[in-house]
Amino acid sequence: METSRTTRIVLYAYGILAILFLYLPLVSIGFASVSKARYLTFPIRDYSTRWYGKALESSTVGDLLVTSLTIAGIVTVISMVVGFFGALAFARYHWRYRSLFQKFILLPIFFPQTVLGLALLMWFNALGVIPSWKTAIVAHLVWISPIATLVIAIRAYSFDPALEEAARDMGASTKTILQEVTLPLLMPGVISAGLFAFLLSWGNFPLSLFTTGADSTLPEWLYAKMVSGYSPLVPTLGILSVIASVIILLAALLVPRLVTYLRFLKEQELEFSE
Amino acid sequence: MERLDNKLGMLNALPIFFVLMLSFLAPLIVVAAFSVMPQKVFSLFNAPDFSAYMTIVEQGYWRSLVWSLGMAFASTAVLFILCWPLAFAMAKVFGRFTLILTIAVVVSLFVSENIRLFGWILTLMKGGLIEGHLRALFGTEMDGVLYNVPVIVFGLVYVYFPFMLFPLAQGISMVPDDARQAATDLGASRWRILWEIDLPLAAPGIVVGSLLSFVLAAGALAESKLLGGQVVIVMADEVETAFTYGQDWPLGSALSMVLIAIIGTLAIFGVSKVDLDRIMGRKR
Numbered sequence: 001m002e003t004s005r006t007t008r009i010v011l012y013a014y015g016i017l018a019i020l021f022l023y024l025p026l027v028s029i030g031f032a033s034v035s036k037a038r039y040l041t042f043p044i045r046d047y048s049t050r051w052y053g054k055a056l057e058s059s060t061v062g063d064l065l066v067t068s069l070t071i072a073g074i075v076t077v078i079s080m081v082v083g084f085f086g087a088l089a090f091a092r093y094h095w096r097y098r099s100l101f102q103k104f105i106l107l108p109i110f111f112p113q114t115v116l117g118l119a120l121l122m123w124f125n126a127l128g129v130i131p132s133w134k135t136a137i138v139a140h141l142v143w144i145s146p147i148a149t150l151v152i153a154i155r156a157y158s159f160d161p162a163l164e165e166a167a168r169d170m171g172a173s174t175k176t177i178l179q180e181v182t183l184p185l186l187m188p189g190v191i192s193a194g195l196f197a198f199l200l201s202w203g204n205f206p207l208s209l210f211t212t213g214a215d216s217t218l219p220e221w222l223y224a225k226m227v228s229g230y231s232p233l234v235p236t237l238g239i240l241s242v243i244a245s246v247i248i249l250l251a252a253l254l255v256p257r258l259v260t261y262l263r264f265l266k267e268q269e270l271e272f273s274e
Numbered sequence: 275m276e277r278l279d280n281k282l283g284m285l286n287a288l289p290i291f292f293v294l295m296l297s298f299l300a301p302l303i304v305v306a307a308f309s310v311m312p313q314k315v316f317s318l319f320n321a322p323d324f325s326a327y328m329t330i331v332e333q334g335y336w337r338s339l340v341w342s343l344g345m346a347f348a349s350t351a352v353l354f355i356l357c358w359p360l361a362f363a364m365a366k367v368f369g370r371f372t373l374i375l376t377i378a379v380v381v382s383l384f385v386s387e388n389i390r391l392f393g394w395i396l397t398l399m400k401g402g403l404i405e406g407h408l409r410a411l412f413g414t415e416m417d418g419v420l421y422n423v424p425v426i427v428f429g430l431v432y433v434y435f436p437f438m439l440f441p442l443a444q445g446i447s448m449v450p451d452d453a454r455q456a457a458t459d460l461g462a463s464r465w466r467i468l469w470e471i472d473l474p475l476a477a478p479g480i481v482v483g484s485l486l487s488f489v490l491a492a493g494a495l496a497e498s499k500l501l502g503g504q505v506v507i508v509m510a511d512e513v514e515t516a517f518t519y520g521q522d523w524p525l526g527s528a529l530s531m532v533l534i535a536i537i538g539t540l541a542i543f544g545v546s547k548v549d550l551d552r553i554m555g556r557k558r
Contacts, residue, residue, distance in 0.1 A: 003366075003367055005356050007367075008367060011359065011360075011363040011367050011368070011372065012286035012363075012368070014359060014360055014363070015360060015363060015364075015371060017373065018360055018375070018379075018435075018464050019379075021380045021432075022378065022379065022382045022432075022435070023378075023382065023397070024393070024394075025390050025391070025392070025393020025394045025397055025399060025432075026385065026389075026390070026393055027391065027393075027403070028393045028394075028396040028397040028402070028403045029393045029396060031396075031403065034398050040396070040401070041401035041406055042401060042402055042403050042405075042406025042407055043406055043408075045529070046416065057309055061379045068368075076429075078293070078346065081289065082289040082290040085285075085286040085287070085288070085289050085290065086285075086286065086287065086289065086290035087407060088282070088286040089283045089284075089285075089286035089530045090287075090550075091554070092279075092283075092286075092389050093282050093286065094279045095279055095280045095281075095282070095283025095284055095287075096280055096283075097282060097283075097284075097287075101283075101287050101291075102550045103542075103545045103546065103548075104294065104448065105290065106545045106550070107298075107541060107542070107545055108294065108487055109486075110485070110486060110490075110491070110537070110540075110541035110544060110545060111298075111489070111534075111537060111538075111541065112489065112490050112492065112493020112494060112510065112533075112537065113528055114493055114494070114510045114513075114514075115388075115465070115510065115513070115534060115537070116301070116494045118299065118306065118514070118517060118526065118530060119302055119305045119530065119534075120301045121517070122301065122304050122305055122308055122527065123300055123301035123305075125523075126304045126308075130476045131526070138371070139297065139299045140299050141293050141297050142293075142294065144294050145290055146290075146294070149290055150554075151487075153554060154554055157456075157551075159552050170446050174282070176515055178308075178512065180278055180355075180464070182311070199384040200384065202384075203384055203385055203386035203387075203389075204386070205386050205387060205388045205494065205496070206387075206496070208322075208513075210517075218386075219386040219388055219389065221385070222375035222389060222430065223496070224390045225498070226392050226500060227499060229364035234384070235390065235392075236398070238386075238392060240391040241385075241386065241389065242385050242389070243384065244405035245334065245384045248385070249381065252428070270434055273351075
């Protein structure tokens with residue numbers, strides 16, 4: 001249906017406004033992180049990067065980064081593996097309980113993470129497990145592994161089952177089919193799921209809050225500082241955490257292109273030498 | 275083939291099923307069990323009584339529940355009105371811009387929600403980005419707009435914006451253009467098309483988006499703590515206090531159970547409304 005020119009302009013403007021609305025708080029934090037003053041007031045008069053220096057020197061920050069990275073790394077690997085198989089059960093095979101299974105996967109996403117975090121805390125207590133960064137991995141998985149499954153499932157839906165059947169007709173075993181046909185075809189989905197899992201775990205706060213015990217992740221530490229009063233390190237570390245996410249995101253987007261480009265160069269070289 | 279599909283489907287479902295049993299169902303069962311324990315015990319080996327639930331009724335915890343549900347409802351309503359035009363444009367008007375908008379929104383989700391809320395504190399506080407610059411420009415003194423109920427609702431709207439936007443856009447994209455075209459040709463007004471075609475046909479997306487933002491907002495904690503400065507105590511806050519300062523796990527569990535019962539009912543209802551094969555694009 002035709003929409004008038006004015007309507008279109010208004011809608012585009014609204015869309016741009018929405019993006020600005022989403023990122024405005026990060027702009028404020030960005031400015032705050034380079035303010036020299038110990039107590040922040042806008043407009044900022046003196047700019048300095050000294051809080052960045054302080055943050056990078058601090059050993060607490062180092063510990064936080066290690067904890068956050070370890071959790072995110074392990075969550076990513078587990079999510080990719082269970083998400084891969086889960087997505088096949090979700091989208092590829094027509095089995096008896098598939099529809100029920102799909103709904104079960106979706107259910108944790110509908111639960112507030114704070115409530116899930118507290119429930120997990122009690123569960124660990126009932127099991128006699130002392131909460132630490134290891135229990136936080138289990139906590140992150142409750143939200144992140146279903147999302148990984150959904151991301152891979154999108155890819156699995158566009159998968160042509162005839163490819164698997166052809167391999168089977170040629171006498172390939174289930175394991176060979178999985179290795180040689182299914183996995184390579186779903187790989188782009190698995191990689192996006194890994195990216196999602198890593199970034200969501202890296203930035204997660206509500207699930208970590210109750211489940212890390214004496215350990216602390218970066219978002220958790222920032223929250224503790226925010227609640228107890230202003231510290232100039234909070235905006236600085238907040239921005240550093242965002243920068244880390246952006247770098248990972250860009251790397252994930254650019255590395256495959258770079259690889260293709262290098263391969264292309266190599267092929268050209270071969271052609272010349274012939 | 276069918277038997278093979280059954281076997282393979284079951285086998286492939288096992289790993290994530292196991293993970294979710296361990297991290298989702300088992301914890302919820304433990305909370306349910308703890309909620310019927312006598313007050314202030316830390317183990318499950320006690321004779322059950324329902325005193326924790328009695329305490330909830332007697333001590334006026336229902337006030338927090340009303341605040342949580344009320345603010346969740348308000349933010350859902352605001353979100354619906356804010357997101358509808360944008361979701362409509364994403365589904366029917368924008369071309370490439372839909373992709374840009376989608377990426378921008380998804381990337382914002384990768385930033386920790388407390389960092390983003392903290393950014394709003396710096397933006398809205400007295401001497402913050404907005405008030406500070408206004409004062410420097412016009413020399414007018416104003417109070418910050420933090421620490422009240424509307425700003426908490428604002429925070430909820432901000433954080434759960436994507437959870438309304440995407441399901442709505444998905445729902446609207448399922449409204450066939452032919453139906454809208456036919457209604458226009460027959461002389462229906464814009465409002466009538468909205469009322470009799472868009473809204474009913476996009477209903478699955480509306481239901482999912484609204485339920486998702488409502489349940490997530492009802493269990494939210496950081497918005498009221500950071501932006502609201504605890505001007506009102508929400509349900510998740512009461513639960514946290516009962517577990518930490520109160521050291522009363524059965525009470526905390528009973529409070530959680532109230533929240534879980536409401537959220538769980540809505541969530542199961544919402545999930546049952548989603549036709550995943552259709553939304554995620556099965557071609558067969």
